[in-house]
Amino acid sequence: xxxxxxxxxxxxxxxxxxxxxxxxxxxxxxxxxxxxxxxxxxxxxxxxxxxxxxxxxxxxxxxxxxxxxxxxxxxxxxxxxxxxxxxxxxxxxxxxxxxxxxxxxxxxxxxxxxxxxxxxxxxxxxxxxxxxxxxxxxxxxxxxxxxxxxxxxxxxxxxxxxxxxxxxxxxxxxxxxxxxxxxxxxxxxxxxxxxxxxxxxxxxxxxxxxxxxxxxxxxxxxxxxxxxxxxxxxxxxxxxxxxxxxxxxxxxxxxxxxxxxxxxxxxxxxxxxxxxxx
Numbered sequence: 001x002x003x004x005x006x007x008x009x010x011x012x013x014x015x016x017x018x019x020x021x022x023x024x025x026x027x028x029x030x031x032x033x034x035x036x037x038x039x040x041x042x043x044x045x046x047x048x049x050x051x052x053x054x055x056x057x058x059x060x061x062x063x064x065x066x067x068x069x070x071x072x073x074x075x076x077x078x079x080x081x082x083x084x085x086x087x088x089x090x091x092x093x094x095x096x097x098x099x100x101x102x103x104x105x106x107x108x109x110x111x112x113x114x115x116x117x118x119x120x121x122x123x124x125x126x127x128x129x130x131x132x133x134x135x136x137x138x139x140x141x142x143x144x145x146x147x148x149x150x151x152x153x154x155x156x157x158x159x160x161x162x163x164x165x166x167x168x169x170x171x172x173x174x175x176x177x178x179x180x181x182x183x184x185x186x187x188x189x190x191x192x193x194x195x196x197x198x199x200x201x202x203x204x205x206x207x208x209x210x211x212x213x214x215x216x217x218x219x220x221x222x223x224x225x226x227x228x229x230x231x232x233x234x235x236x237x238x239x240x241x242x243x244x245x246x247x248x249x250x251x252x253x254x255x256x257x258x259x260x261x262x263x264x265x266x267x268x269x270x271x272x273x274x275x276x277x278x
Contacts, residue, residue: 099268102151107270113233114273116140120266121165129172129264136271137162145178145231146273153237153260154180154225158271166271171206171238172199172259181229182208182238184221184255192217193226196238196257205242205256217244223257232272 107115118140122133136142138161148156148168157178159169169177180196194210208223221241227234243256 096267099151099266103268103270106149106151110233110272112275114141114146114275116142116271117268118166118271119268129170131159131170131173132156132168134166134168134269134271135164137164137166139164141273142166142271143231143273146271147225147230147232147236148269148271149236150260150262150266150269152262153239155260155263155266155269157230170263171196172263174199174201178230180238181226182223183226183234184210184215184217184223184241186215186221187218188216190215193228194255195229196223200256203243203256205258206239208255208257210255217241217255219243223255231274233274236272 103117107117116136118134118136120132121135124131134142134148142158142161144158144161146158147154148158154171156168156170156173157176157180158166159177160167171180176196176198181193182196183191183193185191192210192212192215194208196206196208198207199205200207210217219241223238223240225232225234225236225238237260239257239259241255242258245254245256
């Protein structure tokens with residue numbers, strides 16, 4: 001019996017495989033034999049050309065979308081940062097407007113007292129509770145020892161005056177140059193006077209000496225200027241009583257007064273002097 005050569009075996013194998021593939025495609029497609037070659041070419045073209053190209057295109061599109069998403073994220077991050085900056089600026093301006101409105105209201109209640117509206121130009125971190133520089137001087141009518149107040153109350157005295165600026169010594173200064181004459185209304189309807197002499201850094205309160213040691217003083221009582229000493233009117237709030245120190249004889253020796261609430265942070269203030277002569 002004649003044996004097939006190696007080449008013939010290979011050709012026969014290929015023919016058998018092609019027949020099997022043809023039958024399979026014929027059964028799946030249920031098409032005529034004439035469409036078998038066309039379907040096979042369609043599969044080959046899709047697997048070798050269309051699918052790889054489509055996959056590459058999809059990958060490029062995915063990368064492009066990812067890149068755009070990254071750009072969008074960067075843009076939104078910057079916008080969010082700007083929104084926070086705008087919010088901070090808005091809050092700062094709103095706080096300043098509140099200060100100005102409160103000062104305007106305070107100014108209206110001072111009658112004929114001399115008032116000069118100023119802004120804070122400089123406040124050194126090394127002397128935060130010692131001095132500030134304000135935006136008015138001799139040209140605006142500022143004089144030495146005039147009282148300086150925020151909308152909450154007194155915060156300092158004019159220490160030195162330049163042409164268009166002045167230096168204010170805060171009442172929280174460790175070396176207050178001038179005593180401030182004060183008056184305190186008592187619960188029994190009377191009042192007692194005294195002087196604010198210094199600031200106690202440990203108690204964080206003014207040290208006030210009263211002229212009447214028999215006066216009954218309690219915590220929370222308001223302390224204001226008396227107008228009897230210095231270039232400023234009476235009735236400007238200094239603070240309120242925080243503590244009362246007694247000696248062994250139960251006689252009042254020292255009253256400690258808390259400063260007004262916004263002593264540590266203010267942008268605008270009033271320079272207040274005696275009533276202007278008419």
